[in-house]
Amino acid sequence: MAKKQTPPRARHIGATLLRMWGYLQQQRIGLLTVIILTVLGSGLALLGPYLIGIAIDDYIVPRDSSGLLGLCLLLLGCYLFSGAATWIQSYVMAGVSQRTVWEMRQDLFRHLHKLPISYFDKTSHGELMSRTTNDVDNVATTLSQNLTQIITSIVMIAGSFIMMITLNIWLTLITLITVPIVLFTTKQITRHTQRLFKEQQQRLGELNGLIEETISGQKVVKTFRREAATVRQLDTINRQLRAAGTGAQQLSGMMGPSMNMINHFSFILLAAIGGWMVLKGWTMVGVIISFLNYSRQFSRPINDLANQYNMIQSGIAGAERVFEVMDRETEYDPVGDAVELTEVKGEVVFQNVSFRYTDDVPTLNNVTFAAEPGDLIALVGPTGAGKTTIINLLTRFYDVGEGSITIDGRDIRSLDKDSLRSRLGIVLQDVYLFSDTIRENIRFGRLDATDEEVEAAARLANADGFIRKLPNGYDAMLTAGGGNLSQGQRQLLTIARAILADPAILVLDEATSSVDTRTELHIQQAMGVLMKGRTSFVIAHRLSTIREASAILVIHGGEIVERGTHEELLALRGHYYELYANQFSQVSSL
Numbered sequence: 001m002a003k004k005q006t007p008p009r010a011r012h013i014g015a016t017l018l019r020m021w022g023y024l025q026q027q028r029i030g031l032l033t034v035i036i037l038t039v040l041g042s043g044l045a046l047l048g049p050y051l052i053g054i055a056i057d058d059y060i061v062p063r064d065s066s067g068l069l070g071l072c073l074l075l076l077g078c079y080l081f082s083g084a085a086t087w088i089q090s091y092v093m094a095g096v097s098q099r100t101v102w103e104m105r106q107d108l109f110r111h112l113h114k115l116p117i118s119y120f121d122k123t124s125h126g127e128l129m130s131r132t133t134n135d136v137d138n139v140a141t142t143l144s145q146n147l148t149q150i151i152t153s154i155v156m157i158a159g160s161f162i163m164m165i166t167l168n169i170w171l172t173l174i175t176l177i178t179v180p181i182v183l184f185t186t187k188q189i190t191r192h193t194q195r196l197f198k199e200q201q202q203r204l205g206e207l208n209g210l211i212e213e214t215i216s217g218q219k220v221v222k223t224f225r226r227e228a229a230t231v232r233q234l235d236t237i238n239r240q241l242r243a244a245g246t247g248a249q250q251l252s253g254m255m256g257p258s259m260n261m262i263n264h265f266s267f268i269l270l271a272a273i274g275g276w277m278v279l280k281g282w283t284m285v286g287v288i289i290s291f292l293n294y295s296r297q298f299s300r301p302i303n304d305l306a307n308q309y310n311m312i313q314s315g316i317a318g319a320e321r322v323f324e325v326m327d328r329e330t331e332y333d334p335v336g337d338a339v340e341l342t343e344v345k346g347e348v349v350f351q352n353v354s355f356r357y358t359d360d361v362p363t364l365n366n367v368t369f370a371a372e373p374g375d376l377i378a379l380v381g382p383t384g385a386g387k388t389t390i391i392n393l394l395t396r397f398y399d400v401g402e403g404s405i406t407i408d409g410r411d412i413r414s415l416d417k418d419s420l421r422s423r424l425g426i427v428l429q430d431v432y433l434f435s436d437t438i439r440e441n442i443r444f445g446r447l448d449a450t451d452e453e454v455e456a457a458a459r460l461a462n463a464d465g466f467i468r469k470l471p472n473g474y475d476a477m478l479t480a481g482g483g484n485l486s487q488g489q490r491q492l493l494t495i496a497r498a499i500l501a502d503p504a505i506l507v508l509d510e511a512t513s514s515v516d517t518r519t520e521l522h523i524q525q526a527m528g529v530l531m532k533g534r535t536s537f538v539i540a541h542r543l544s545t546i547r548e549a550s551a552i553l554v555i556h557g558g559e560i561v562e563r564g565t566h567e568e569l570l571a572l573r574g575h576y577y578e579l580y581a582n583q584f585s586q587v588s589s590l
Helices: 013-060 068-112 117-122 125-167 169-176 178-216 218-223 227-253 255-279 285-326 387-394 417-422 438-443 451-460 464-469 487-501 517-531 566-572 575-588
Strands: 348-358 361-371 376-380 402-407 424-427 505-509 535-539 551-556 559-564
Touching: 013 068, 013 125, 013 285, 068 125, 068 285, 125 169, 125 178, 125 285, 169 178, 169 255, 169 285, 178 218, 178 227, 178 255, 178 285, 255 285, 348 387, 361 387, 361 402, 361 551, 361 559, 376 387, 387 505, 387 535, 417 424, 424 487, 438 451, 438 487, 451 464, 451 487, 551 566, 551 575, 559 566, 559 575, 566 575
Parallel strands: 376 535, 376 551, 424 505, 505 535
Antiparallel strands: 348 361, 348 402, 551 559
16 A cells, blocks of 8 residues: 655745645545536636627617527526526535545544653643644634635636626736735735734634633642633733734725725726727627626625635644644654564663753653563652653653663664554553543553453452442543542553553552552552563652562662662661651651
């Protein structure tokens, strides 16, 4: 199967339009049908004024009614068929535009899944939502409402110009005087509206970002009584959006009245000169009537194009913002360069690993350790020490800055990310569940798992008991993020999800941080069975849960300051001893 070619990257309006054409040309048949119907409908509409002129000169002025009825019926047929062609054209174009936007939205959403975690860490989720919804909708509106009008306008301008030259070349030259005025006015207005429409889309993205974050963090907002401050923040962005939107709409609204004034002036001039030519006997009344109709059909599309240009600015601004995301470099290596990770024994080695999220702030410094197959490696230390960063590097959410990480002797940077992550079972501190049934949320760990396997994983994670007490049990629907469950229950489901995945390497980032002590004991027993024969990495603040670890690494300031078993580290009476003693004293004081 031939690889689908990517259109050139959008850097300015011309490149954006060219890229949009790359999507439109995939709908060649529909687009060709639209063009044919547009030419047919416009051609019939252009025939109307010519027939009116003949009716006046050949039948009405000579008072000959014999052929007038037949000519009127022909004129009626032209307009009826023109209207029908226009309706069918709009119908077909609606399908073309929606299929085009569907393809664009698919490509955008598919590309989002290929972007590195670092991009999502730095970009507001509301901003991304705005680009996938509002900006794409702007493109859809522009295509469905403006593209056919542009094609029609171009055909009408060309056809009217030819007919005008045929009727009277001198009146045609007078008509053309207004064209430079129209173009100059359009350029002056659109020079400002282009910037304002783009700013409007940017402010809309910021507004969506703030609203999304506020709704997601509503508990925090209410807890710290920040409703008023949040409203003020929204008011600031909303005012900026209003200013940009008002400016864009006011300036674009000047286009119509300006064009009408120029056209009225041209019509008056043509009527006066045409009437004078009829009085002089240089032409006939029907010719002037036809010419005035054609001048209207010539100037109206120019006005339409001028007005549409402002609307197109909004669509182009939306398309550019969509293409900006699609042009972001993905986290995946070129096809053929990455190696598939098949069988995994579980030997993991960090060799002189250093890493920085930003150039001026080191996060890890010269970290070296090894895990043999089946080992349980525990990572402990204060918040911000670098524990989660080690996990991020192992899963290739971020890539190593210096040094190397190997699995069974192979540098993970040479491995295909999908195959690497398929061998890892990950339970993160930030629990996330989808708006679906409990069964499907657990099955997210392995989509081909049977219902029996899903329930077995839940039992192993000690989640089966509370699930069966819920209405509909495993088929109970969860709200976004699993908000209708407790934090501990959500954590149990994510553990069940990881168990179902049956990974070669386990990664547990504070996996039991949100469950009570009794539930934690059950989980530890289940995890003990699961970890048998598997290399496991555990980040835990509850040091009592990692007494049986093969090795405990104490991370402080991005470095491993101590390593050893639970007993060995206690004997050192260093950092680990202080952490353990503090936790023990806190428990004793309860």
